[in-house]
Amino acid sequence: MTVSDLVRRGVSVFDQLELLLPLVNKPIQYVGGELNATLKNWDDVQVRWVLMYPDAYEVGAPNQGVQILYEVINERDDALAERTYAIWPDLEALMREANVPQFTVDGHRPVGDFDIFGLSFSTELGYTNMLSALSLANIPLLAADRDDSHPIVVAGGHAAFNPEPIADFIDAAVLGDGEEAVLLITDITRDWKQAGCPGGRTGLLFELAKTGVIYVPALYEVDYLEDGRIQRVTPAAPEVPWRVRKHTLMDLDSWPYPKQPLVPLAETVHERMSVEIFRGCTRGCRFCQAGMITRPVRERSITGIAAMVENGLKKTGYEEVGLLSLSSADHSEIGDIARNLADRYEGSQTALSLPSTRVDAFNVELANELSRNGRRSGLTFAPEGGSERMRKVINKQVTEEDLIRTVTTAYSAGWRQVKLYFMCGLPTETDEDVLQIAQLARDVIKAGREATGSRDIKCTVSIGGFVPKPHTPFQWAAQLDHETTDSRLAKLRDAIRADRNYGKAIGIRYHDGKPGIVEGLLSRGDRRVGAVILAAWQDGARFDGWSEHFSYDRWMGAAERALAGQVVDVNWYTTRERMKTEVLPWDHLDSGLDSEWLWEDWQAALAEVAIDDCRWTPCFDCGVCDQMDTEIQVGPTGVTDLPMPKVPDHAPVAEHYAQLPN
Amino acid sequence: MARQAPIRDVAPTVQRLRLRYAKRGRLRFSSHRDFQRALERALRRAEIPMAFSAGFSPHPKVSYANSAPTGVASEAEYVEIGVTERCDPAAVRAALDEALPPGLDIVEVVEANTPDFVQRLEASIWQIELPGLGVAEVEIAAQKLMAQGEVTVERLTKNGVRSFDARGPVVLLVVEPGPGCAILRAVVRHATPSVRPDDVLTALRQAADLVPPAPPRVTRLAQGPLDPVGATVGDPFTPDRAPLAAAKT
Numbered sequence: 001m002t003v004s005d006l007v008r009r010g011v012s013v014f015d016q017l018e019l020l021l022p023l024v025n026k027p028i029q030y031v032g033g034e035l036n037a038t039l040k041n042w043d044d045v046q047v048r049w050v051l052m053y054p055d056a057y058e059v060g061a062p063n064q065g066v067q068i069l070y071e072v073i074n075e076r077d078d079a080l081a082e083r084t085y086a087i088w089p090d091l092e093a094l095m096r097e098a099n100v101p102q103f104t105v106d107g108h109r110p111v112g113d114f115d116i117f118g119l120s121f122s123t124e125l126g127y128t129n130m131l132s133a134l135s136l137a138n139i140p141l142l143a144a145d146r147d148d149s150h151p152i153v154v155a156g157g158h159a160a161f162n163p164e165p166i167a168d169f170i171d172a173a174v175l176g177d178g179e180e181a182v183l184l185i186t187d188i189t190r191d192w193k194q195a196g197c198p199g200g201r202t203g204l205l206f207e208l209a210k211t212g213v214i215y216v217p218a219l220y221e222v223d224y225l226e227d228g229r230i231q232r233v234t235p236a237a238p239e240v241p242w243r244v245r246k247h248t249l250m251d252l253d254s255w256p257y258p259k260q261p262l263v264p265l266a267e268t269v270h271e272r273m274s275v276e277i278f279r280g281c282t283r284g285c286r287f288c289q290a291g292m293i294t295r296p297v298r299e300r301s302i303t304g305i306a307a308m309v310e311n312g313l314k315k316t317g318y319e320e321v322g323l324l325s326l327s328s329a330d331h332s333e334i335g336d337i338a339r340n341l342a343d344r345y346e347g348s349q350t351a352l353s354l355p356s357t358r359v360d361a362f363n364v365e366l367a368n369e370l371s372r373n374g375r376r377s378g379l380t381f382a383p384e385g386g387s388e389r390m391r392k393v394i395n396k397q398v399t400e401e402d403l404i405r406t407v408t409t410a411y412s413a414g415w416r417q418v419k420l421y422f423m424c425g426l427p428t429e430t431d432e433d434v435l436q437i438a439q440l441a442r443d444v445i446k447a448g449r450e451a452t453g454s455r456d457i458k459c460t461v462s463i464g465g466f467v468p469k470p471h472t473p474f475q476w477a478a479q480l481d482h483e484t485t486d487s488r489l490a491k492l493r494d495a496i497r498a499d500r501n502y503g504k505a506i507g508i509r510y511h512d513g514k515p516g517i518v519e520g521l522l523s524r525g526d527r528r529v530g531a532v533i534l535a536a537w538q539d540g541a542r543f544d545g546w547s548e549h550f551s552y553d554r555w556m557g558a559a560e561r562a563l564a565g566q567v568v569d570v571n572w573y574t575t576r577e578r579m580k581t582e583v584l585p586w587d588h589l590d591s592g593l594d595s596e597w598l599w600e601d602w603q604a605a606l607a608e609v610a611i612d613d614c615r616w617t618p619c620f621d622c623g624v625c626d627q628m629d630t631e632i633q634v635g636p637t638g639v640t641d642l643p644m645p646k647v648p649d650h651a652p653v654a655e656h657y658a659q660l661p662n
Numbered sequence: 663m664a665r666q667a668p669i670r671d672v673a674p675t676v677q678r679l680r681l682r683y684a685k686r687g688r689l690r691f692s693s694h695r696d697f698q699r700a701l702e703r704a705l706r707r708a709e710i711p712m713a714f715s716a717g718f719s720p721h722p723k724v725s726y727a728n729s730a731p732t733g734v735a736s737e738a739e740y741v742e743i744g745v746t747e748r749c750d751p752a753a754v755r756a757a758l759d760e761a762l763p764p765g766l767d768i769v770e771v772v773e774a775n776t777p778d779f780v781q782r783l784e785a786s787i788w789q790i791e792l793p794g795l796g797v798a799e800v801e802i803a804a805q806k807l808m809a810q811g812e813v814t815v816e817r818l819t820k821n822g823v824r825s826f827d828a829r830g831p832v833v834l835l836v837v838e839p840g841p842g843c844a845i846l847r848a849v850v851r852h853a854t855p856s857v858r859p860d861d862v863l864t865a866l867r868q869a870a871d872l873v874p875p876a877p878p879r880v881t882r883l884a885q886g887p888l889d890p891v892g893a894t895v896g897d898p899f900t901p902d903r904a905p906l907a908a909a910k911t
Contacts, residue, residue: 014688022733022877027691035703035763263703265689265696265763317703317761349720 005193007149008113010042013103020094028266029057030091032105035263036315038070039106040080046193047186049073049081050104050114050151052133054126055545057085057105061262062270064324065120065157068257069178079186082106082114086129087136089542095136102136111137115189117151118182119170121159124522125515125545127166131537134169141534143171143218148200152208154185161246161293162470162586165522165529167217171201172208175215175589176246176293177279179255185214206239215244215589222527222585228567230526230583243590246293248630252279253304256311263316272320272353273312277305277337281326282614282622282632285384286395286605287423289469290326293591295624297615298633302333302340309341313350320351328354329363330615332635338369346372357381359398364409378460379410382421386437392608393428395601400440404447407459411448417458418444424488425466425480425513427605434488437461438495442502460507461496463489465516469523471591473601475584478577479520485513514552518544520574521559526585529573531562592630594623675713675723675744678774679751680902681758683739689765690735690881697766698726701741704761710754713744727780727885731858736882740783740898742774772902782898783852785833785888788859790846791879795872797837800844803870804835813865817855824855828865831857834893847883849893 021027042048051070053060060066066083073081082104087095095101102111111117111133119130131141134153140146143153155163155173163173174181185208192204199206209216219240223231235242249255261273278299281291300308309321323337331337334354341352352370357363359381367379383398385391391398407418422437441461448457465485468474489510496506521529535558543549559570578584580599587595597620604611611620615634625631685692692700702722705712714720723744730736751771759768792800807813813829834849850857859880866872886898 018688019877021691026693027733028693028696031688031691033689033763033765035700263700265692265700267695267699271699314707317705317707319702319706349714 008110010048010107010109010113012108013100013110014108016098016100017095017103017108020091020098020100023094024091025088026266029085030087030103030105031265032108033265034061034105036260037106037262038074038080038260039082040074042080042107042109045076045078045080047079047116047189048114049079049116049118049182049186050084050109050111051081052084052086052111052117052119052130054119054121054129054133055086056088056543057264057266058268059545060085061264061266062268062274063120063122064258064274064276065122065178067262068255069118069120069182070262071258071260072179073182073186076183076186078190082109084111084133086126086132086543092132092136092542101138102133112139112151114151115193116154116185118154118156120178121155121157123545124159124165124519125550126159127169127522127533128537128541128544130166130169131534132542142168144168146171146201148197150201152189152201152204156181158289158293159523161289161589161591162523162525163215163217163589164527164585165525165533167527168530168534171205171216171218173215173217174213174247175244175591177249178247179249179257181213181247184211206237209240212241212243213245213247216240217527220588226567228572230585232583233585233588243588245590245628246592248296248592248628249279250298250630250633252276252298252300252633256300256304256308259311259315261312261316261318263318270322271318272322272351273309273316273318274322274324275305275308275312276300276324277328277331277334278325278634281330283327283330284395284601284611284613286393286473286601287384287426287466287469288326289472292472292593294326295592295622296630296632297330299331299635301635301637301639302337303637303639305337306340306344319349320353322353322355324355327358329358329360329366333637334366335362338366342369342372359383359402359406361406361409364406364413364415367410367415368413378417378419379415380419380421381406383440384421384423385426385433386422386435386440387433389608390426390429390433390436392610393605394423394426395605395610397610397612400443403440404443407444408447408451411457412451416456417460418448419460419462420444422461422463423466424463424492424510425485425516427468427474427477429480429488431488431491434492435495437463437492438499438506441496441506442499445502445505455505458505458507460509463492463508463510465511465513467516467520467523470584470586471593471598473598473605475524475598476578476580476582476602479517479574480513481571481575482513482517485516489513511547515544515547515550517570517574518550518552518555521555521570524585525573528563528566528568532559535559535562590627592622592624592627594621594627597622672716672720673713673746675746677745677748679743679745679749679754680772680774680779680899681741681743681755681768682770682899683741683762684767684769685730685734685736685739685765686767687735687765689763691733692766693732694726694729697729697739698724700762700766704758705743708754708757708761710743710749710758711745711747713746727783728852728856730882731860734859734880734882737769738786738882738885740779740885742779770899772899774902775904776901779898779902782887782901783885785849785851785895786885787883787895788846788848788850788862789881789883790848790859790863791840791843791881792846792874793843793879794875795844797839797844800846800872801837803866803872804837804846806870807866808832808835810869813869815861815864815868817858817861817864819855826853826855826857826861828857828861829869832862832865833888833890835862849888849895851888 160173208214280294280297712722727740755771815828831851887896
């Protein structure tokens, strides 16, 4: 036991919180009590983690990443993990007034009492919620102001692949898969505590940095050129490695988490059980950060998936199972998986779904298989680019014929609604490329009407603004300014609405371009952007992913103040194209992708040249497998039958006792 | 292709079971919808052979009676379920209680042997703990309220602000001492709109200026047939138990 363990007792604050709960909206989100949650004794372990998904409970609780790490840590005898989520402004105000600190939903323990505060950032828009949590937890916002009594703040998730904008606020960042990383951090922290905390907090951070797989921003110095670009990023000590590698979990079958999926009482955004059927994607869509940073593809086996589905349904009672991955129809045995699961759960009111779908007829067959029980409401496809040319630029290899054939199959099979996802603001895009979306939607409706002989079919077009992301071929690209984004979307909307024949059958959904600019600033920003985040938070920025809380003007005001006197501004970070020679803020963070390859792929994009998927064609040297010593792990395994027990014919509680005489 | 619900073999309901459950501790902050989801999942985990409705999206046959408001604990909430195989009520109670999170507890299960169950839920007994208030001041306020024939209160419902009499349905209002608080015990007849504990508190504020310094802790102790003479509430399961008891003798 260390000195700080004597001070940080992890005593529940529920009694104080309870007095505030009757006064707030949806109090259930703050009380915990989820089915399958774990609450361990504070004094039985040496290393204590608090995990946060920095958004509202209804979004954060279903998050698979946090659920997996929560379970992996809690399975250890020497560690515990509890969870905390972003607190809505109504309760935040009451907590500040009553001096109630940020708490965990498991034990209602103060977040500041834990050893390690891990945050999972799926999106950069959670950064301000991190500051709220730190502040409510009475942890200094700036890492430099913390001492041995404060937790180590560790960022993970996809946004952590460029943690530079939050470098001032975090103590460490982990790139890539978290399962083994949290175990490593737990080991190092335990050993350090057992040795009497040598060197204090700095000593621990140094131990973490030395591994080469945990990034400690304070141990790197950034120098800038006069024009604002980065000159170099250098380690502050000889033992600190020049580059920090991402983590890659191999053999998914040996990590069947979550084994005990959490079932919240409160309503959440995903009311279903999720099973990750593979990790990684090598389709090579150039805009897609997830596909680039999660390579290589690692499949879970057909038997591993079946066992997880069965176990999860038993443990949760959910009536829907989602088969998750970046492109689920790409699993080498997806046909067998879908058929076997559909057979197994036929008649049981259990719905199966493939949330991410690919444009091809096979995918519709899969959807038909999974919806045997009857629900055929809508199917979603993502052509992403409106014109054939655009789809070559982004390497989304879908032709218009593919799309028409796919939707015809879908409408003929009884699906009434097709949703199509597109992006606006892609590199080299013109108004014409975006207006092609209208033509495509018209062709879709036309084909559907011909195939079904009915006018009762619909197509919804959903358009997101493109934000260039680090570690992708588009990391050098200029982001489209929000005025042009908005004008393109307005032209598209007018074109669709003006169509007398098809306009009424086509729905259109989009957001304005402003939030994308803030996301762009946070995505490709460097350490100087930290001051903008702090200023925006001080001005009241919270829950930036929620349109009712987001304010573009607040962010721009904050940026103006925080970047005053600098040669850089918001446009410099967003709408400026980068040159090959520029040092990017994340260049010292190794996703395995060879930067030469990324540049070549960027050039190929500009030349409208597509590249194939390395699962079916020879390796094209993206660099990941060599650099990370990993390999593609895909089937087919040859196992086609699910060796699963049949559910009993009779429920255990059904008792066939004789009818009682009346 | 016509939009018709697929024709399925819908297994018939062979037995109806009535459940009494409690909402305790921190889970009193669960809303009625939260409980509905938790119950339907627990029914699946416990492998209760539920009867389902026909149609496009089949739903398990569950009927909910008037539920306590979010934030209010309860010892006496009721639901009825339909099953496709005969089940032992005691086994269902144990299995379902095991499958629900602690704090949502199944107290008792009986086979439905009588009609008109919901009509039997005529009144509730509410226990309202008022931290920071003394018995004497609450007693005076309660007497003031009971002395009035009618006290109109307003409450925001999903159909807008409604005004109704919160005094008439209050059959009994007594005060007892508790640890650091006064405890109000109210017997309230079910009416439309229903008079809830917060309406009684609003009425006390309006009629007698009683303002609790801290949020009250409220628990529904019972629901059932109103005994107007003794101003108390009976057990609504009694008629369902009667045939069983008769059969055993």
